[in-house]
Amino acid sequence: MKTIAINQYGSAEAFTMINMPKPEPQADEVQVAIHAFSLNPMDIAGRMGALSSPFTDLWSFPLVLGWDFSGVITKVGSDITSFKTGDAVFGSAAPAHAANNGTYGEFITVNTKELAHLPSGLSFDQAAALPIAGLTAYYGMKHNLNLQPGQKILIQGGAGGVGLFAVQIAKAFDAYVATTASANHRNLLVDLGADEVIDYHETNPATVLHDYDAVFDTVGDIDTGLKVLKADGQLATIAAQPTDAQQYDQQKKAAFQFTQGSSEDLADLAKLTINGQVKLTIATLPFAVASVIKGHQAIESRHTTGKIVIHVTD
Template sequence: MKTIAINQYGPSTAFKPLELPQPTPTADEVLVEIHAFSINPMDVAGRQGQLGAPFTDQWSFPLVLGWDFAGVIVQVGANVTNLALGDRVFGALASAHAATNGTYGEFVATGTEELAKMPAGLSFDQAAALPIGGMTAYYGMTHSLDLQPGQKILVQGGAGGVGLFAVQIAKALGAEVTTTASASHRDLLLKLGVDQVIDYHETSPADVLHNFDAVFDTVGDVATGLKVLKSDGKLSTIAAQPTRDQQHDQDKQVAFQFTQGSSADLTALADLVVTGKVRVMLTTLPFSAASVSQAHQTIEGHHTTGKQVIHVKD
């Protein structure tokens, strides 16, 4: 099968097209023909050799990176009963996938824990953009923060891959949403329903926001988030480890989020997209080493608005 792989850790230009054997699913797995995959910051860290266990437990070179994907099931393991040949599915691989079983290729073998059927009206490109970024945001709003209608939330970093999902999911849940972003993203975020956009280059949220019920931090600024939060509010961060003092700031609940999404969560997230409550912002690129390199460069340069998706086949 065709893959985009690396033979050593290094720069984004290290990606090369490589023919590798098609993976073989176990009895508890399915084989998916990939139609699209998306690229995440963790892919960049993997390429640079910055991920440790459990990610690298089964890695060697050549290495096929990638976790997010959407495609069609072409083989079903003997123990799998909830999925069938021909099902259109999307999801994310387990963190410790084998070296040649990443999603930067034409096929992938995967378990079903983080796999869901694609609803009608959702394209492969859209579906591939959802699993890690979308699920991180969805898990944060519904599980970590348990966001309720009418509550006030600050999303720090609303224009990134996770932030764009978070602000929309928060609005879909009935919250009052404020976010930080550069001035260039203000109009987009307002069109997506955000109530207030703060230009972090000009204003610190802590100077103008007070008594918020929840903060979702995607930029690693827990200190500012705590200043915005009310005494019994909740802060969830995906970009920093809160200090001991921060974890014991009054009665505030402060924690790093370990996302543990499920098939049911993926289905609920997809339904928000199909019903128009969440808009998937993505840049689609053709299946090539040059495209993967370009996407990595874009993410490294922090120039992304939404997701970078590689379209493999129609």
């Protein structure tokens, strides 16, 4: 099968098209012909050699990166009962995968923990954009922060892959949403329902927002988030490890979010997308080395909008 792989850690220019053996499913796995995959900041960390165990446990070179995908099941393991060959699916691969089993290729094998059927109304390209970023935001709003109607939340980094999901999911939960972004992202965020958009280059959110119930930090600025929270408010960060002092700031709770994705949450997220409560902002590129290089370089700039999806096949 064709893959876009690296032969050593380093810069994005190192990607190259390599033929690799097709991964074969274990008893509890399915094999999927990939129709689309999306890029995440963790792919960039993987490429640079900045990830460690468990992600790297099975890696060797040449190495195929990538976790998010959509596609069609081509084989099922003997223990699989809820999926069959020919099913259209989308999901996220387990953190650790073998060197030929990332999503930047034509086939992948995965267990079914974070796998969902592709519902009608969602294209393969759209579905590939959902898993890591969408589930992180959904898990944050629903399970971690337990966001309630009428609560006030600050989402730091509203225009990013996770941020755009978080803003819209928080609005779907009837919260009041303030978010931070560069000025060029203001109109998009207002159109998607944000109640307040703060240009963080001009204004520190802590000077204008007070007594918030919750903060969802996608950029690693915990100190600012804590200043915005009310006395017993809760902050979840996906981008930094809180220090002891930050974790125990008065009664405020600040913790790193370990996202626990599930097929059920993925299906809920797909429903929110199909019914229009979550609109996707996607840049779609063809399955080519140049696309993956361009996508990695864009994410490294830290100013992309929404998700970058690589379209593999129709």
